[in-house]
Amino acid sequence: MTDTAVKANDISVLEISGITKTFDDKVVLDGVSLTVARGQTVCLLGPSGSGKSTLLRCVNWLERPDQGTVLLCGERIGMRKGGVVPMGNAELARLRMRMGTVFQHFNLWPHLTVLQNIIEAPVHVQKRRRDEVIAEAEALLENVGLADKRDAFPSRLSGGQKQRVGIARALAMKPELLLFDEPTSALDPELVGEVIAVMKSLSQAGSTMLVVTHEMGFARETADKVVLMDGGRIVEQGDPEQFFGNPRTERARQFLQRYVSA
Amino acid sequence: MTFNAFLSLLHGAGVTISVSLAGIALGVPFGLALALLRWQRVPLLAPLATVYVSLLRSTPAVTLCLLIFFALPVIGIEIDALSAAVATLTLNTAAFNCEIWRSGLMNFSRDQIEAARTFGMSGPLTFRRIIFPQLWRTCLPSLVNEMTLLIKSSTAIAVIGVAEITRAAIRIGAQTYDPLPPMLVATGIYIVLVLVFVGLQRFTERVYGHAGGAA
Amino acid sequence: MMRDFSLIWQSADRLLDGLINTVLLSLVGAALALALGALLAIPLMASNPVLRLVSRGFVDLMRCVPFLMLTYLVYYGLPRLGLRFDNWTAGLVAIVVYNTAYMAEIIRGIWSRLERETIEAAVAFGFHGWRLVSRIILPQVMLAAGPMIGNQLIQIIKDTAFLTIIAVPELTHAANSIQAQYFIPFATFITAVLMYWALCMVVEVGVYAVERIAERRR
Numbered sequence: 280m281t282d283t284a285v286k287a288n289d290i291s292v293l294e295i296s297g298i299t300k301t302f303d304d305k306v307v308l309d310g311v312s313l314t315v316a317r318g319q320t321v322c323l324l325g326p327s328g329s330g331k332s333t334l335l336r337c338v339n340w341l342e343r344p345d346q347g348t349v350l351l352c353g354e355r356i357g358m359r360k361g362g363v364v365p366m367g368n369a370e371l372a373r374l375r376m377r378m379g380t381v382f383q384h385f386n387l388w389p390h391l392t393v394l395q396n397i398i399e400a401p402v403h404v405q406k407r408r409r410d411e412v413i414a415e416a417e418a419l420l421e422n423v424g425l426a427d428k429r430d431a432f433p434s435r436l437s438g439g440q441k442q443r444v445g446i447a448r449a450l451a452m453k454p455e456l457l458l459f460d461e462p463t464s465a466l467d468p469e470l471v472g473e474v475i476a477v478m479k480s481l482s483q484a485g486s487t488m489l490v491v492t493h494e495m496g497f498a499r500e501t502a503d504k505v506v507l508m509d510g511g512r513i514v515e516q517g518d519p520e521q522f523f524g525n526p527r528t529e530r531a532r533q534f535l536q537r538y539v540s541a
Numbered sequence: 542m543t544f545n546a547f548l549s550l551l552h553g554a555g556v557t558i559s560v561s562l563a564g565i566a567l568g569v570p571f572g573l574a575l576a577l578l579r580w581q582r583v584p585l586l587a588p589l590a591t592v593y594v595s596l597l598r599s600t601p602a603v604t605l606c607l608l609i610f611f612a613l614p615v616i617g618i619e620i621d622a623l624s625a626a627v628a629t630l631t632l633n634t635a636a637f638n639c640e641i642w643r644s645g646l647m648n649f650s651r652d653q654i655e656a657a658r659t660f661g662m663s664g665p666l667t668f669r670r671i672i673f674p675q676l677w678r679t680c681l682p683s684l685v686n687e688m689t690l691l692i693k694s695s696t697a698i699a700v701i702g703v704a705e706i707t708r709a710a711i712r713i714g715a716q717t718y719d720p721l722p723p724m725l726v727a728t729g730i731y732i733v734l735v736l737v738f739v740g741l742q743r744f745t746e747r748v749y750g751h752a753g754g755a756a
Numbered sequence: 757m758m759r760d761f762s763l764i765w766q767s768a769d770r771l772l773d774g775l776i777n778t779v780l781l782s783l784v785g786a787a788l789a790l791a792l793g794a795l796l797a798i799p800l801m802a803s804n805p806v807l808r809l810v811s812r813g814f815v816d817l818m819r820c821v822p823f824l825m826l827t828y829l830v831y832y833g834l835p836r837l838g839l840r841f842d843n844w845t846a847g848l849v850a851i852v853v854y855n856t857a858y859m860a861e862i863i864r865g866i867w868s869r870l871e872r873e874t875i876e877a878a879v880a881f882g883f884h885g886w887r888l889v890s891r892i893i894l895p896q897v898m899l900a901a902g903p904m905i906g907n908q909l910i911q912i913i914k915d916t917a918f919l920t921i922i923a924v925p926e927l928t929h930a931a932n933s934i935q936a937q938y939f940i941p942f943a944t945f946i947t948a949v950l951m952y953w954a955l956c957m958v959v960e961v962g963v964y965a966v967e968r969i970a971e972r973r974r
Contacts, residue, residue: 339880368884376882386877389973390895400881403891432973452881599910599956600949601917604928608949611941696824700921707824711832720832728825735820 290353291316292456292487298337298347300330300511307333308344309511315456315489315504320482322498322519323491325508326534331491332383334508335460338489339375340366351377352455376404379449383461385441387433393420393444394429397451405452412451419447423477439470446477457481459490495539499523507531542722546713550723553709554730560623560705561695564630565688571631572638577668579639580646590639597636602697605629610701626698626705634691638684645680646672678749685745689738692731706730760943767934771944774930775951777844781926782913782955785851789912790905792852793859794894800864811860818857824918826854831922847919847926855912862904866897899970906963910956917952927951 293315300308308330315321323331336342338349340357343365349356356374357366366374387396397416401407420426423443433441442462449457462478463471475497482488482501492498498505499519506516507530515522515531523539526532575590597605609632610625620628649672657667699708710727714720764771799811818826827850834841841849870893878892920929931948935941 341876341880372882372884375880378880380877380880382873382877384873386873388874388878388892388896390899399891400878400883403887404882434972434974448881596949596953599914599953601914601928601952603917603920604931604945604948604952607928607932607935608941608945611935612945615940615942693822696822697918699824707822707828711828714832719836720828721836724825724829724833728821728829731822731825732817732820739820 291350292319292352293338293489294348294350294353295334295338296348296350298334298344298349300333300337300342300344307511308337310347311508311511311513312347313506313513313516315487317487318485319503320486320488320490320501321504321506322502323489323506323508324493324495324498324534324538325514329508330511331508332460335458335489335491338456338458339378339380340371372404376400376452377454378456378458379452379454380458381442381445381449381460381462383464385433385438385445385465387441387444387448389433392430392432393425393436396433396444397448400448401451401453416447416451419450420444422480423447424473437470438466439473442466442474443477446474446481450481455487457486457488459488459492461491461493463492463494493538495523495535507534509534542713542717542719542726546717546723547726549704549713550706550709550726550730553704553706553727554734556703557692557695557705558734560626560630560698560703561688561692563627564634564691564695567627567631568634568691569638569684571635573642575635575639576642576646579643594636594639597632598640600633602629602633602694603700605633606697606700622698622701622703625701626695626703629698630691630695633694634687637687637690641680641683641687642676645676648679649676681749682742682746685738685742689735689742692734692738760938760940761947763938763940764934764943764947767938770930770934771927771947771951774925774927774948775955777925778913778916778927779955781844781848781851781916781919781924782909785848785855785916786905786909786912788852789855789859792856793861794863794897796856796860797863797867797897798889800860801867815857815861818854819861821854823850823854823915824921826850827918827922843919843922843924846922847916847924850919851912851915854915855908858908858911859905862901862908863894863897866900866904867893870896899973902963902966902970906959906966909959913952913955913959 291314293313295314296312298308298311299306311330311334313321313334323334325331333342337344337347338356340349343357348358348362351374354374355362357371358364359366359370388399391399394413394416397419398409398412401412401415402409417426417429420429423446425440425443425447428436428440428444433444436444445462459478463474466474471494475494478488478490478497479501490497490502502519504516505519505522507514507522509530515526515528517527522531523535526535575594578586578590581587606625606629609628610620610622613620613625653671654667657671662670695705696707699705699711702708704712706727710723711720713723717723796811796815799807800815802808802811827847830841830850830853831843831846834846874896875888875892878888883892916924916926917928919926920932923929927948931944935944938944
């Protein structure tokens with residue numbers, strides 16, 4: 280590893296501090312702070328409405344938090360230096376293109392083929408060479424087991440296939456951080472496995488991932504850190520062994536009882 | 542622009558309005574008749590109605606107007622400009638009205654028609670007592686929308702010399718060598734006319750439900 | 757009657773010239789109106805209320821004015837302001853200006869019903885501004901717009917007939933001059949009507965073909 284890479288290792292890839300978000304008087308996030316180190320997989324758990332997805336949307340500024348800061352590799356997102364002037368769309372885009380997002384409902388672009396979906400942003404946002412990106416995209420499709428769907432349109436794919444394309448699309452950005460927003464919640468139960476398998480191999484390969492999920496098995500086996508949210512706050516965080524084996528808080532115990540036994 | 546010029550524009554507006562209203566008064570029931578022929582799949586007449594609608598929907602009002610005004614006398618039917626104008630708008634709007642009535646008929650509840658049958662009502666009686674009282678309400682917003690389009694296409698009758706709004710504006714412009722003022726006033730009159738119908742459409746939508754499109 | 761149609765056959769080149777002008781005016785006019793309409797849809801969808809108000813004002817104005825009235829304004833009115841066109845160009849300008857409003861309204865309608873999520877995904881991947889509109893939004897709009905654009909194209913084809921009034925040599929104008937020369941109005945206008953019918957059929961076949969392509973992506 281080079282010197283700069285070692286230095287980069289010292290700072291967290293993602294550092295969220297004191298995020299607050301209110302929708303029409305309803306407090307959705309109430310002073311949430313969280314860090315994700317390079318190579319870590321962090322799972323955000325919690326009942327629906329606990330604010331996990333909103334937190335994820337605050338990371339790439341799809342949702343603008345009322346208070347708090349988000350740092351990507353030490354760079355502030357959403358606000359210019361000084362923290363008073365909000366960033367313009369172009370500045371936000373430069374930071375967003377360093378993250379890859381996987382959505383609950385896939386959100387593939389219906390007018391583009393599988394391959395076109397994957398190369399769209401690398402070519403037109405990151406301005407990378409088309410032939411190079413295509414070669415990478417084909418390798419990614421191979422990795423997620425969809426090489427034969429290269430020229431299919433998203434509407435012709437199953438949910439599990441769509442989500443694997445969604446992951447390949449995010450990876451093609453060569454992101455420093457991968458964001459997963461309940462990537463398996465919209466899938467039929469028998470299709471969850473194929474997506475989980477891809478996510479596990481990404482985690483093992485050392486990707487930095489922040490994952491909102493209800494898949495307790497995935498969190499337990501793969502996460503480096505598990506974070507439980509409830510009512511817009513972090514209730515408990517720790518390593519999965521300890522969290523699932525011996526939770527410290529009563530709220531975590533209740534949550535695990537309901538979700539793990541089910 | 543003189544006061545007289547303004548008066549002749551208003552007279553043109555009167556012609557536009559009366560010819561359009563005549564077209565509506567004739568075209569709406571004619572459209573319903575065509576729709577019923579197609580809905581009931583009357584042999585021979587239903588396919589004829591289908592061809593009529595397809596043909597008329599792709600015929601420009603100007604061309605239709607010239608055809609009626611110049612061609613009818615050739616086959617022995619004398620027709621003055623004003624009657625040709627009304628005939629043009631009627632035949633044109635009837636094709637579009639037919640489609641509106643027909644989609645209303647196709648969407649009409651089959652259950653109600655069957656219920657009427659079980660009470661021993663005849664076909665025509667069912668139509669008069671059960672179907673039509675509901676049908677015209679659901680079709681009205683779309684019909685009013687079509688009336689707005691008819692007002693706009695009524696300018697076509699200028700081509701055979703009927704002194705409606707645009708024709709009056711052109712004549713005043715030619716007399717005064719200043720075409721812009723009468724045209725702007727004419728445009729204003731059209732805006733008022735169309736807005737009245739758009740308002741009417743919104744009103745009927747509120748009272749009777751939604752139309753397919755806006756003006 | 758057979759003699760009438762043989763006379764028309766003798767002037768077939770004139771009718772054909774008219775038909776070509778009608779097709780040219782319609783296609784060029786529709787293509788320009790579609791491109792400008794797509795641009796005009798952007799302020800229609802803008803968050804800035806002034807932009808929205810101005811663009812909406814133009815669209816609503818065009819929807820209130822008869823096409824012939826706008827043609828007159830372009831042909832007789834604009835020279836007063838120092839803009840002078842020949843008949844053909846004036847006709848084309850009128851078609852483009854008028855239909856830009858209708859195309860913009862078609863695009864705005866579909867755009868506002870587009871799934872918000874696919875646009876949000878693009879934003880998350882760093883798309884913004886013109887590139888977001890041109891790469892992600894408009895292609896999706898166009899995919900859904902086929903039938904409505906086809907209907908508008910038919911409307912444009914029919915509207916070109918109004919241009920006979922300012923002596924543009926389109927199909928109805930050609931037919932009118934032939935009938936005036938030989939006094940055979942019935943045969944000539946029927947021929948013209950059938951030609952318009954055929955044109956509209958071609959448009960409908962085209963829309964059907966485009967729909968087959970769009971269907972694969974739905």
